[in-house]
Amino acid sequence: MSTSQRRWAKGSEPVALDHAEAVIVDQYTRLVRLAYLTLPSSLTRHRRVLVAHSLVQRALPGFGTRRTASRASKIPLPRAGDDAREPGTAEPDTERAASAPPGASWTGTSWMTARVLCAALTHERRPRGWPDRLPPPRELLPTLPVVWGLRLFPRAGGTEEIALAQLLSEVSAPSRAAFVLCRLDGLPRAEVAELLTAAGVSDAEKALETACHVEESVGEAAGALLRSQEFDACSVQTRPTDLLRRRRRFRLVWCAVGIAAISSVALATLSSSAQRDEPERPAGVRPAISADALLRTAPDAWADTSRVDFTAWPARGSRADDRALLTRALSTWTKPPRGTRVGAGRAATTEPPSPSTQLLYAGVVGKEAVVLFHDDSRVVRYGEPSSPAEPATLDFSRADDSDVTTAAALVAGREDGKVRYLTAPWIAEARTRDLLKPNAPGGPLDVSGEGLTAPVDVPSATGPCDSLPVLQLRSSVKIVEKHAFLVTDLGDLTPAHLSYTPLPGSGVPSRQPREATSSTALVSWARGACRLSELRGNGVRSVNQWDFAEQDLPENGGRAVWSCVRASTWRGPGDVTLQFRTSGESATAPAKVVGRARSTAACSRFGQHVVASTRWTAGSGHRYLLAAGSRDVTRISVTGDVDADKRGRTLAVRAPQDARATVRARLTDGEELAEVGAASPRAAGRPASTASTASQRARG
Template sequence: MSTSQRPAARGSGRVALDQAEAVIVDQYTRLVRLAYLTLPHDLGRHRRVLVAHALVQRALPGFRVGRAAPRVPEQRRGIPHPAAAHVRARVLRSALAHDRRPRGWPGFLPPPRTLLPMLPVVWGLRLFPRAGGDEEVALGQVLSEASAPARAAFVLLQLEGLPRSEVVELLTAAGAPRPEQALRTARDMGDAKGAAAEALLRSREFDACSVQTRPTDLLRRRRRYHLTWSAIGIIALVCAALLTGVAGGPAGTSSRNADARPAISPAELLRTPRDAWADTSRVDFTAWPARGARTDDDALISRALGVWTDPPSGTRVGVAKATSAEPPPSGTQLLYAGDVGRDAVVLFHDGRRVVRYAEPAASPGAASLDISRSDEADVTTAAALVVSRSAGKLRYLTAPWIAEAQTRDLLPPNSPGRPLDVSDEGVTDAVGEPSGTGACDSLPVLQLRSSGKIVEKHAFLVADLGGLTPAHLSYTPLPGTGAPARQPREATSDAALRSWARTACRLPELRQSGVRSVNQWDFAEQELPERGGRAVWSCTRASTWRGPGSVLVQFRTSAESATAPAKVVGRAHSTAACSRFGQHVVAGTSWTAGSGRHYLLAAGSREVDGIEVTGDVDVTDEGRTLAVKAPRSPDVTVRARLTDGERLDEVGRRPVR
């Protein structure tokens, strides 16, 4: 380690080069872990490992990582100051920049500010940290749902042990937006994990310096190698012909092989015993038996595996967001093979993804391949798969533990469910597909009930949002007086159906976005001025299979019809708000009484004990709700005070309209 005594420039935020290098070498593993956990999860584990190492190695002064950083907080942890804080801030700033790409910027490229050479570079290998246990996987899922500043704050608090004030200053120095909000989210995550948080973060699941290696897809790489040299040969011949003046016909083009050899054979597929689901503690896709009349049709299944391995030209391929399209790995499971309508359909599950292959059953035609994520599915999110979709109708293949299926319209809250016929193989009759365009006059959903062999009288709702797996709908009721925070429950009660009836028309907005579940949380109610009735504030959270979630904060009154869409008063994307790690929320909106007078209304969740409004209206009030006379469209900022003294910004932080 360098022992140079050259002083760092004071007030400028600069440090001696040898001091920064000493910090990077001495704290390399910790800095890489911090970068790895802060980077966006949709980069993938291999890419995050490489980028994390690159960002730490580029943290030496002289590499351009963005705007000049402001002064960073002094640290008292035995590593050189100000070099340690300076290096840590530069690493954080670079990692946070990956969440701030310009619109349309390619996802495989780093942000524009980091387009200098990014070493290390690895060819022909995939790198990823060693797998941890269930708790580490659960923590990884939680971190993926949080924002990048919140992830960074969580690591700084739990792993580095920094005081909260230093965390806020360090995030500010790194250019993080709203560092106080990130700190609150990190504290909620830490409270949920308790004393185990530090041990989990130190596990091999998050150690990007202790990695495993695997080759990339060898078959595909071999084909691309041959195609590349073929293309080079063709280009050389064309250039030679042009140079010698010889006119030639159009050069032939290579195409992908429609009869590509599958990565695995039908004989290598896993087939779960038919009754395994009734005697297992893991009730998910792994418990599905192989069903359908063509499970022994090796020719069909081999074609499906071949198309999955290397889709030929003309194949319609649909891959969900943040889902790998890699060929079938060993251990892939066969779920279904049979004829559904006019198509022959094969369904697979490989532990992380579900895959549907379809081809015309009667005459030759183009095949289709759809791939979606399914990791950590459970009794509800693995309850059904879309087995066919045609002409506004769809059919489901239900899980073997589903004892009863019904359809119901989510708009009329009092409409009864209608029985849905299910074949012995588990395929349902055709049901209406929710329309993504036009007037919202109905919203069909499935109501399923599990067998008593695994759970007693467990009924739940799922809705088609354009993917292979329908989204699970749940409901969290209004807080009770003096009661602990309530947990989401099934959306089958009268109160849940009344609340969902006012939100149902927003569901089509979530189509094709990889949504795993949607929870409707009624977080506050208040009496409206001038005897205007009662208002309910709700937060609708859509959580995706890949981790991040989006929320809609909505406001509805008792004076409106039972199916009138609630008013949207706030939106946020890639946030932990309205989840178990973002249990506090405040929102505001304008409202007009029957007399024509205008009011500003605001409300917060159960831990709010005061609301402050600034802007066109300046007022502070105790309690969880506020109603004050205001201009017609006030430009205001709403904040809340929690019972522990913390401040809370409204979701979306936009002017109330």
């Protein structure tokens, strides 16, 4: 925080109007990007684009709300002199600047940046007593720009941009603003702190610390990622709203004009007829949106778009045009009647449908009428039993930032220990295979013309692990050639994607996760597949098994492979399990667990280094402490009851059964690495010069 004494301006317009306008015109793209990234991620991308433009355009003195104006009056005056003028802006108000106090050293750009920040940070603020179910007051006020008939959203970026957007959505708005100002604008820490304080942030230092953690996670590429098209709200794509719906509304207007000329008797007759034709819905409940307002994607849109996710799914099913069924589903979603069975996955909200709700499927699955929806961040399943005496079901799961694999299938129905999936339109072939039989070929699976599969066995959650059925899907050549991948049911509507990262090779770049369909991947997965049941109901998006090291065992004991299994969730954090398997065991014997860490970046692209240890007994009865590290580990040391130090990525040393030991590794850049499971979750899997030194009891 800057320690210089600050003097605050008294006037309501510290910057001349023409100077403020010049700053906005010159810095418009930067200010809009800052507002777009600072606004809450709960807004849709279309709404965030419009709100960001609105906040910047209303940042001119005299255009803000009372709250913004009162807070903006505390922003320091722009400094006087020619050096206070940015390139491309108008001359500042010299008379006003000359009267500025000596402590005020802000430019016009800083003043306008603080106004935009203040408006973005307070956008979702609700007055005391304001109902939580209602949008904030600012959302209820009509503000420019207004776009009719089009949806606006920035162009989609790559996987790195998506990962950064997910990371930013998990931190506070002041932290996002601090990260953008530091990494994109290159402002010094003291100036960022002043901007945040002037914008009304009570703890600017905490926001800066969080921004630093985000910067450390992203790395040097942060600036380039922030400048990408994913976050450029001034370079947007446009898509039309429902054209058929607009045509129907236009015709209804002309019908209303004609009906106005008809006699009251005829009008009463038409009104009573309309009431008789009104579809059934739960008593006293009106859906948040009508069935006609549901978004529907064209059947062939998936083959001609760069965004291959749930938004590319067309509306399918024999009852996709059943307005009565859709209305009942939307009414139940809006306010579930008493007795409705409602289930929500981890971090999935049960809020009423939004205007951007999309219809994916409506048809009969088994003994139920099923409707599937998607609304930007969730997938929703409505199940209506054939018997009126049985209650309806409503299930929610997160699905934001899905892709070609995580949006490849949805659970359409469960019955008698089996599940039926609705596959994506880009899936050309579906097969089943058993992870515990890596050498057995996959079996054929029937898929109907609308994408509904035959019943598939579900992995047992409580019984013996003698089979682990998974779904093997192959994408159409219109998406990518020869692309097959595995997914498995973990209790949510979206099956989890399974991937594999092979052992590092010598003299080649580090390996990246790939599909778990090769023979090597299947053999590796067979040793840890039974632990997938531990992840059920945790909102898991994908599971990657990374074989990070192999080791020759002492006394000619064979070979051992060290693995890190990372389960990444839809909400961002992930859990890791470290496993140790030897060549002398059965090909399907569960690997030994040697470490765990919760809510960690270890074994991900933001935590690419890992070291682990375990105890192993040779055939002679001698006990050993074994340790291994990932690709960039150059030395492993053991302290405590056992003292050893060795260059390389593996270590084996004789150790008593009850010896206490702490294992540390050193990386190629000289940093120290704590053992996963021995350090705090924040430090696990990352270089840490101050890693935990507490000793651990050797695992037997």
